Amino acid sequence: MQLIIGNKNYSSWSLRPWLGLKVAGISFEETVLNLYEPEARSKRLAYSPTGKVPLLIDGEIKVWDSLAIAEYVAEKFPEKQLWPQDVAARALARSICAEMHSGFTSLRSELSMDVRASLKAEISPQAQADIDRIVSIWTECRNRFTVAGPFLFGQLTWADAFYAPIASRFATYDVALPSVAQAYIETVLALPEMQEWVAAAKSEPWTNNR
Template sequence: MYTLLIANKNYSSWSLRPWLAMSVAGIPFKEEKLTLFTPEFTARLAPLTPAGTVPVLLHGDFAVWDSLAICEYIAERHPQARLWPTDAQARARARSLAAQMHSGFSDLRNVLPMNIEALLPGIDISPAAQQDISRVQAIWQDTRAEYGQGGPFLFGGFTIADAFFAPVVSRFITYGVPAAAGPVREYMDAVLSLPAMQAWMREAKAEGIFLPPDEPYRTQR
């Protein structure tokens, strides 16, 4: 049995990624949620990961940390879940996109932090963040056109690449990022329609916890 340690669902984009991948794939796990910026958070993670961050996957007495490493571990142990495309080139492209999302788009992350409960249209989006937004939308459109014939996701069926872009979809909703009718809007709707994504968002909105370090645009809920 797996245990997945995550943080606040309203704010923790890194927690959402493996949680969504495992949930959509139907892989059973126990969820353990910690509150960011608390002594309990630090104490719980200290013996498990030198990074001191979530997510962490516990499999027996073995710990895997980092969202991409967790997803790779799960994909290897559960090949029947098809969390990567079966075609070698499509699989390589999906891995490239997940890695790009994992390490890139820093301006988008910093200017538009994940905040599912909030609706904050009209904030000042920097040119660098706007460039990241355009790049992400182009990736979605181009990948759907090349690989997405078999379903509504980037590679047809749901993959880890979709799990990695899911927090960005939520950001675009929070900050009112325009998405005209067409492939980009259709892709966002597919992600938002996932029962697991809907469950995460409901629980995020119900948390009732306001964390000032993750709230650059509000002083209260």
């Protein structure tokens, strides 16, 4: 399989499938495209019909959109248990992934992903509401599944991969959080695979100013 992704410093959408595949030990070839270079969109269109990343290529099959990739990979590799095995937990995991996928627009706008940076942001009431909702999600999951392990559903699932970019954002902007949320962020950022992503992001020569 081949995974087409954007700049590791900025592309939160790319981090999600990359992290899930890496942690699950699923082999894939990685192709990184600079999202900000001239003709960047035309280069992406050479791979993806939408001109966007991420894109998973598996033989003749192309899967675009991070949520579609998550479902495809989970279906192809059920033994990796990338969704929780319990029906109720799996429903919750899918719901919070979909919520992340389609929501939190104020947070995305005001606290954009920038792995290399150490920043302070003026947080609007709308972005704070997004932060509060995410903290509520994390707290509910950790309260319910603490015994099973340190991730949202005990063992690492797609839910953690989808919220990993938020953990990175909160670290970048030094967002004040309750202890449960802060402990979860530290767990995610300590993953060797996350450390690999961060190291690669820091070594990239590109910036969003090109």
